[in-house]
Amino acid sequence: MAETRWNHRHILSLSRFTPTDYDTVVNTAVSFDEVLSRRNKKVPTLQGKVVTNLFFEPSTRTRSSFELAAKRLSADVLNFAPGSSSLTKGETILDTAKTYLAMGADIMIIRHAATGVPHAIAAELDRLKTGVGVLNAGDGQHEHPSQALLDLLTLCTVLNPEKPSIDSLKGKKIAIVGDIIHSRVARSNIWSLTACGATVHLAGPPTLLPPEFGAGFQRSPVDPPDLQRQLVQHTDLDAALEGADFVMTLRLQRERMTQHLLPSLREYHRQFGLSHQRLQACAPDVKVLHPAPVNRGVEITSELMDDSERSLISQQVTSGVATRMALLYLIGTGGQSAADIGQ
Template structure:
């Protein structure tokens, strides 16, 4: 079904992903999207194999998307809820992970509010000598690989041929607007979009766009207009107030006035511009409600739909690494 060039047990970051690896994920997701369009949406690819969803941080889209992806692959699923777990009795995160390992989990999907937790768990699984694949579902302000891959998939479908390839974004201007400082989505998207050859521009108030982002190879703007000028793609990001430990913006109203995406602002972009948002959306803050719901511009619903196919692809590829070609 898929080229046998996949060599990753874990998917923790997109920082060192090659174009070839990005395209393997995109083409695998495309195959699974065809499966999801059938009346019978299930395949036996991971039958009787165990996927553990360890979400130490709340989530709607990512958690449910991974669970549905695992079910569509016929896997057995173990779901973890920190509020009713032994963590409340003093158990460590690593001991929790080892408990799931002892139960036979072969895949661990990890989401945590602290950066580095998925990497720590992956290192521990490797030390134990098992064949557990760890997938980072978002860690602190670090990365969110599967979200960036589904964003890439959504965009390549919009700009490419029937079979999405990352090269379809080469030379396209992408504006990422919002709370970039705290965004793991922005970091992962920067890696994948730059690898695909896109021209990436970042726009946010200075407090939400520190100088450290110069090293990502993107152009920084402290006003939104230069970033939007003739942009082919605009991605708005949520203000992550739960991660802010100080007042970084004067008010939500002022933020919307200066950086909120509206129909008037969109006139500066390319006429066929597409708009994305990883969710959850603060309507009337990052983006106006009417623009968010306009199918001519907005790809937000397509992003959600793409999530299941991308996460099926990642679980499939990681399973392929462990056992050889899957049927």
């Protein structure tokens, strides 16, 4: 693998990623996917580095995936549990981060229910000139970069198993369905997929997809002049599904809903739930994604979720380890030691 160009100390948002950045992540993740297929799945790339998981919000897949990714790279891992931490005694979040900084943290992975917490910690670490990288593992209703990047790897691998590339996404129609307004996964995926040439169609109830939602995704300051992002909104699911190559359905985030935004779960499933029958409007070989956890029978039927011919949900989880290995590697080395991959 040739040396890569990487200019991001932190990964906080995909709004400032270029197509070259996405290509770098996919190519690096593919290299690590090959490592994970070997009998010895560990490489010494981050040996001696300390990766800290600061998860202020519950998580199963993301936290476990990052922990396994760091260990596969031979890093030392520190895990933070808010319920048994000094936060219960009044310590601030910034002071918690500085405690782990004093323990020698090189990379901090941060998940928080409030928007902007990873950015605040990154800004403080930069002010202190620490050189520590921060990776946003999900903040409030803002973004979830690593989930969108593992989704990107999953899609590229399905489209071109021999040589996954973002070029394979050009001209593809991808529908994102459900609770758009509360979804940080949707926001990150919109940035990544439209930058890679896909046309993204959003579909959801008017209460979960306000008309002005798409306005903020029209252009990024780092977009190449010839990049035209394609984003379309619908309140009718069938219009979004028509001819779609991939469909991503989202979890209803009832814990973030402060108002009665839906008449009932049964009614939501009737109008926006995915099933084999609803997919008949899509392309013949359509595949389905979901960031999980899944509310079976609400966002998607159990039969469709467990259909190995249609569902990519398990593949998304598998892609997560290789993708997060790639992100930790790129932050931890700046992409300057590509020869270490696979050694």
